[in-house]
Each structure stands twice: as C-alpha cells, then as structure tokens.
Amino acid sequence: MTVMTMIEAIRSTIRQEMLRDDKVMVLGQDVGKLGGVFRATEGLQAEFGEHRIVDMPLAEASIVGSAIGLSLSGMNPIAEIQFLGFTQQAYHQIVPQLARFRYRSQGRYATPVTIRAPFGGGVRAPELHSDAIESQFTNVPGLRVVMPSTPAEAKGLLTTAVRGEDPVLFCEPLKGYRLVKGEVPDDDYAIPFGELRVAREGTDVTLFAWSAAVQLAEKAADRLAEQGVSAQVVDLRTLVPLDVDGIRDAVAGTGRAVVVHEAPLTSGFGAEVVSTIQEEAFFSLEAPVARVAAPDVPYPNIGIEETFLPQVDRVVAAALKAVNTR
Amino acid sequence: MKRREILDPHGKLLDGQCPTLDIEQTVEALERMLLSKHVDERAFSLQRQGRMGTYSAVRGQEASVIGSCLALDPARDWIVPQYRELPALLRHGVTIEGFLSYWKGNSIAGRIPEGVKVLPPQIGLAAQLPHAVGLAWGLKLQNDPGVVMTFIGDGGSSEGDFHEALNLAGVMKAPVVFVLQNNGWAISTPRSKQTAAESFAARGPGYGVPSILVDGNDLFAVHQAAAEAVDRAQSGGGPTLIETQTYRLGAHNTADDPTKYVDTEEKLTWEELDPIPRVISYLKQQGAITDDAVADIEARNRAEVDRAVEALDEVGPPPAESLFQHVYSQMDPRLCRQRDDILKGADR
Secondary structure, three states, rough: EEEEHHHHHHHHEEEHHHHOOEEEEEEEEEOOOOOOOOOOOOOOHHOOOOOOEEEEEOOOOHHHHHHHHHHHHOOEEEEOOOOOOHHHHHHHHHHHHHHHHHHHOOOOOOOOOOEEEEEEEEEOOOOOOOOOOOHHHOOOOOOOOEEEHHHHHHHHHHHHHHHOOOOEEEEOOOOOHHOOOEEOOOOOOOOOOOOOOOEEEOOOOOEEEEHHHHHHHHHHHHHHHHOOOEEEEEHEEEEEOOOHHHHHHHHHHOOEEEEEEEEEEEHHHHHHHHHHHHHHHHHOOOOOOEEEEEEOOOOOOOHHHHHHOOHHHHHHEEEEEHHHHO | OEEOOOOOOOOEEHHHHHHHOHHHHHHHHHHHHHHHHHHHEEEEHHHHHHOOOOOOOOOOHHHHHHHHHOOOOOOOOOOOOOOOOHHHHHHHOHHHHHHHHHOOOOOOOOOOOOOOOOOOOOOOOOHHHHHHHHHHHHHHHOOOOEEEEEEOOHHHOOOOHHHHHHHHHHOOOOEEEEEEEOOOOOEEEEEHHHOOOOOOHOOOOHHHOOOOEEEOOOOHHHHHHHHHHHEEEHHHOOOOEEEEHHHHHHHHOOOOOOOOOOOHHHHHHHHHHHHHHHHHHHHOOOOOOOOOHHHHHHHHHHHHHHHHHHHHHHHOOOHEEEEEEEEOOOOOHHHHHHHHHHHHHHHH
C-alpha cells in the first residue's frame, strides 16, 4: 500500500496499464508536456512518447469520435475530456455512437473506449466546469457510468474500465483530486463493476452517495454519531451497472435511507436509487426515502456555489428526520 | 479549383486523357453499375409492396461510388460508409440480402460478415468521419498498411463533425480518403443552401488536406482521383478530400417526394449526363462490348438479385431474445431481469 492523492492514483493506474498493454494510449487536450490541466498524465509523454500520449486539437467530438475509430483499429484509448461539462460538445459521439456501436453492429464491433472527465463543485472553477451531469449518461444503454470516490477506488475502477470491453464514462471528483488521500494497493487491483461498497457500517439509516458526495456523507455520519445515530454510508461506485441487490440489502439492514448527490434534484440519479429502493425494499422501509441534492437551478457562479451544493447540515437534517419518523 | 474530367458525356476520352482502368476493369465497373441500378429498382418495388423498410437509392451516383471503391483493396482497406454506397459495400464483401436485411429491420441478418472491412451504415450524418480518421490513425500507429475510405454528402458536410474530422486528419496525417458525393440535394435542400464556398473541395486546403474536384459522373475521373488519394494515404502523405460532382436522379429515399422541389429542366440536364450510358458508349467505341453483351450482364444481374430477394424474403424479424444481446460484452443482472420479465410476457 502507498498513500496517494486521487490524481496520483489515476496517474499511476494509467502508467500501469500503459506498461501492461502497448495498445493503451491517452488522447486529450494538453495531456502531453503539460501532463493535463490536472496533471493526470504528468511525465507520461516523456516516458511513452507522443504517439501514446497525444495532444489533440481543441474539439471534444473529434476526441471521442477518433477514439471510437482507434478502438475499432485495435487500440485501447483513454480519452481525457478536461471537464465533464465539456462532454456536451461530444454528446452526439458518446450517446448515439460510442454507446451503441456494439449493439448496432450486433457484436461485430466493440468500442472499449474509456472517457475520463473530472466534475464537481467547490473548487471555484468558471462556468460549465463543475456541473454534475452524470444522470444525462445513465439513461444511455451501452455505456458504463463509473464514479470513484477515493484514490484506491479510482485505481480499482479505472483498471477495470481500461481492461474491459465496454465503453466507460469515468467521472472523477475534481475536489478530491488533491484533497482526498488514501492507501492504494501497489499490485494489480481491479474492482468489478456493479458492486457497491459499504464505506462505513451503521444500523439506523443508510446514506447512499457516489463520487465526492461519499466524503460528504461520511462527514454527516460523523456528526450523526455525535448525536447517537449510527449511519451506514454506501458508495454506489458504478451507477451503470447498478448494484440492485446491494441497495436492497443495505436498506433491509437500516429501514431508512437518504440519497445524496451534487446534481440538481429533478431527474438526478437519486430518483433512480429511490425508485429501486421502493421496488426492492418497500417493506423494509420505516420512513420515506429522502434526497439531498442541488436545487433545480443551473450551476451558479462561484460566489454562491456553497449555497447550491449539498452541505453536511442538510444531509444530517434529512437523516435525523428519517430516523425520527415512527 | 479545376474540375478533373477524362470521359466526356458521350463516352469519348477528352484530349490527352488516358483512363486509369483497363478495358477488363471498365467492364467490371459497368457490371457493378448496372447491378446497383437493378438493386435500386427492385428495392423500391419491395418497399412499395411492404416487403422491406426505407431504402435510399444510389441511382445517378454509380460512377462516383464505384469509381471510388475500385481504388481500394478489400483485403487491406476499410470502408466507413454513410448509407448510399451499396455497390462499394458489395465489392468489399457485404451481400445484397445482408444489406437489405438491415433496412428490412433485422440487424442480425444485416450483420457485417466477419473479416469484411466495412463499418455499419451511419444515420447520424458526418458522425462516421471522426471514426474513419481514428481508424486510419490507429492502422498507422500499428503499421497496418490499410487505408480508410469514408463517404459523406454535400448536406452532411455542413455538420461540425465534417470540419473536426478534416482538421484532425490533417494534423495526424491519417491515411484516410474523404469522398464527398455532392449529389445536389440534402433531401429537398439544394447544394446552394449548404455553403457559400465555390466548391466543397475548396474546404480541404483550409485544413491542410489536399483536395480534388472531379466530374462525379465520369468513372475514370473519379477512379483516377481515388487511386491518387489511396496512393497518397498509403505512402504516408495523409488524407485527401475528393468532391465528386454528381446528381441524385431518384428520390432521397422511399419516403421522399422529389416532384415537390426538383426542377424538371435541371433533372433532364443531369439525365443527359447519366454515368452508365457514358461507360457503355466508351466500351462500344473501344469495341469491347455489344448490346448483346450488355443484355447478358443485365440478365446475370437479374438472376443475382432474384436470388438475393428470395433470401431476403426468408428473413423474418429477429428473435425477441436478441433485443437484449450485444448491449454490453456481458449482460448485467438488472438487464437479465428485464429480459426475463419481458420475454415471459411475450410468451403469454
């Protein structure tokens, strides 16, 4: 085990996969000499050359579109989009093209492209840089949507993404890049998709979260513990595929649930989690399932983003309300 | 930009011009052009009889499609199609019944055969172009000698993907040939409303991509341009944009009604420039073909299409189970459950 930041874990995983398989390559804006705007590929162009760490023209659709073609040629591309909000410029290449290639061709072709993109608020970034738009991609059959929360999770899930045969949208929590440190296994480490992680044991209420909201839920669990409430924290890890059995088991254990996410409330992925709980664990429920999300407004300018983003107080209040429902 | 022409509308070689296809190859090209025309006619009638779905005819563009693909080696090179390039796909190894099965609604019967270097038809126009660039770039990275030929129309070239793809192809020196078939129409929108540029070929140099403008109804001019582009790609010279100036003599597809917007005079002018009689006339002048020989070709084609249509009539809807296959490399439990629920419902 080595203690790493999130960005160090991502960088070392990319390097590990490039050493393992010479078909693995990275394409994106500023990924070469600069090492990416967040340094996820720092030093890698010097090590692997400019044909494997490729600086691309500023055009997201052609980054994803050419990654599709590269994968069809037998390469294993990791496409970096600088911010998840900028995947909108490539939406038509991700949703109707990348995600459907295997299906449209009846399995004749596969496009195992991994798209890495950071997102999330609280880092005082300009407009469109912070938006949590993951639910725009969870209604897209053919695509895997992966949301690591810690450095070890990033290594395990990115390894699975790169080695897998399906396209993956790998959303990285921007705020956690340098803030979140943790022990990361030194050896090969792959986490299967579709298996949630119980980040913290608890018996009174389950807090469901993914990505940076997992740390928020853990802080809320600390505060709840001070008040004598034992909160379980569940990190969903992958939204597609979703661990339906794991969700059912968690709610069966506590009977109460709160879903926490950074995206706006309406049609956020929390709605899917709540529906799943309702279908799978209705008779275990002791209280209505609550959602703590951003309000239904566009991501605001940074002067007011703390009001927009879900805060610990709101999670604690929602959990207490659930626990106090008799 | 000067337009390249080799064969005049009457099938005469223009002064000083020499075709890049020999007589035998030209006869093969003619056979393919006539087959394409015959498939168009049959597919239209099948659609009208409710035996097939929507179909987009190639009619009028046979020289443009076949002249281009004859520059490729099907064992080595790739085709990244739009949807109006049937004769090129047939030469590469797709079957008539396979292609029509896709349009009939069965993607399993329409699956591109293993080993055939063709991507599925593209409906999101111009989205195929970045794929073609990436594929070509990947072949180059792996020292594969293959070249990628991709097709787009005058309308599709207004999409952003066209411009991003040309730009990237230029930067990466990708071994790709863009064949832009300017057939005058994007459904009902005329070429004049797509761009103020003097030609579509004129856009290439802006991206550092060498461009060639050809008479798209001149088999030899198209083939010469395509062969030059394939050579450039193969020898490390990177991409080429070819604009073939042709004309869609039929409807956009079986759902379209061109009488609402096509000017009859204009259409008559282009009918005079039909690429097929031009090749027949050339071959007759060379003493290489007779009316009887043309009739023989047509009879063989008819038999070939009869056989394909029989096979197509055997193609029913795909099995319900297939709805759930090939979404992912492996079906996850949630999808398995949906499959079980729905298939049980289908049995009841």
